[in-house]
Amino acid sequence: MRRVNYENEYNNRKRVRDSGEIAERWAAASDAFREAAADRSERDIAYGDGERQKYDLFSPAEGAGDAPVIAYVHGGYWQRGDRKEYSCVAEKLTEAGFRVALPSYSICPDVQIMDIVGELRTFAAELYKKTNRAPLVVGHSAGGHLAAALLATDWSEHADAPADLVTRAYAISGVFGLRPLVRTSLNDALDLDNDSADAASPLAWDAPKPGRTLIAAVGASESREFVRQSLEIAGTWGEAGVTTECVLVPNANHFTVVDQVMTPGSGVFERIAGLAREA
8 A cells, every 4th residue: 555645745836946936936926916806896795703704805897797707716725825916816717707806814823714714704795795606716725615615515504695606616726635734844833633624624524415516627747646636526416416517737836826817718717717607
């Protein structure tokens, strides 16, 4: 039986040597887009009382009123990152006619992962009130986990949301079973044990209702564990009646896979656009 070095498999900032440069490129592009889109965006919309419980909403130049809505949830292993660093993902999507919302959320160790799940549920409900449209939820890395968590949410238990609030999700490079993280340095901030890891793992929950859709995308150059995670959730939820697909994105690592969200004509971009129009 193969012994897995979970630190090597899950610590992507160490696996990808130029991850820092990629993040700097995204941040610069985000700053430029935020300036260019100032007249068609709403910033710092509160969805809760916490300092980080805010989101930005970017609209297309024309036809914003009833445009489909995409919510993009950033990654950072639930312990780093901010929506402003990822505004660049909205540029081409708004040009294609979509409204794009990007939330920030509280981070570990100030909160636990399930607290973050609760915050994103509140965000989704507030976004629906704001736009009157059910969003397609797209997320990367920790955001992929959170996208799956929102898809698996029983929205009938939330008085402020319709029962079909989130029916489609596009999870990119997500971690859906969290136990492996317990044995990594990433857990210094997450403070997980096996029980709390299972409680925060969408793979350990009841699957979403049949008829909901999950696309689990992962870079073909990512670690075996990340590929396994996407294959497993697509297979497990698919057997439960969810419409699922696992997509291996060619020539993409854990970070460059996000560039495909910003590239019209790519398989990732076009599938997201198609799902958003259906949501």
